[in-house]
Amino acid sequence: MGGGSTSVPAAPMADADMEGMDLIEIDAPGPATSATQAVTVTPGVPARLAVSPTSATLPARGSRAFRTTALDAFGNAVETPLAWRARPAGLGRITPDETGGATFTAARLVASGTLSASAATRNGTISASASVAVVPAPMRIGRVDYRRGADGVRIVLSVVDAARRPVSATGLVAVVRLDGRRLLTTRARTGASGKARLRARGRGCFTVSVRRATAAGFRWDGRTPANRFCRS
Helix, strand or coil: CCCEEEEEECCCCCCCCCCEEEEEEEEECCCCEEEEEEEEEECCCCCEEEEECCEEEEECCCEEEEEEEEECCCCCECCCCCEEEEECCCCEEEEECCCCCEEEEECCCCCEEEEEEEEEECCEEEEEEEEEEEECEEEEEEEEEEEECCCEEEEEEEEEECCCCECCCCEEEEEEEECCEEEEEEEEECCCCCEEEEEEECCEEEEEEEEEEEECCEEECCCCCCCCEEEC
16 A cells, blocks of 8 residues: 545544644554555635624724634635625725725714625525724814905815815805904805805905804814905
């Protein structure tokens, strides 16, 4: 009897439950005869799946990486295609990577939900999930710009997040003062560029203070940058 090698799936033998290579020595009856067989134990069918971390809290527009581990019935790591899903719908975007993990990027929906991964096997579907909480992200008035108009000024308010990205659909309440006196209180809303436009008539020195700023997924810091524009 000579030596050789073969591959078997993890376990039908009680001692062959760990992935890898081992040697089996075989003794035959009769005169002293023995042989050595190299056996490679390959992973079995995926039996369970784990996602880590199991929970995460991140701000709107924030990102977090998640890792997965698929194991067979004996704890051997198994490579298997995964399907990812976030609930509720609109919680965020999932970008799978080549290692079986994924990056979750939160949308502007402030809510708690789950991020789940599943794999279809010949024994059925296995799955695992992580809890995710999306909380409001900070936003601020980035700048106040003035432009001279025919009979007054045009004012542009820019709203940005902590990374200086524009925040659209922000409802604003602003007070415009002329020479220190209240000229008007007005409402405005930012567009896709994160900018809202106001108009004020008159001549003299203008200032603007934002009294309220609300946007889905964000919390305003309550400040207005110092600003002033004079025209004669």
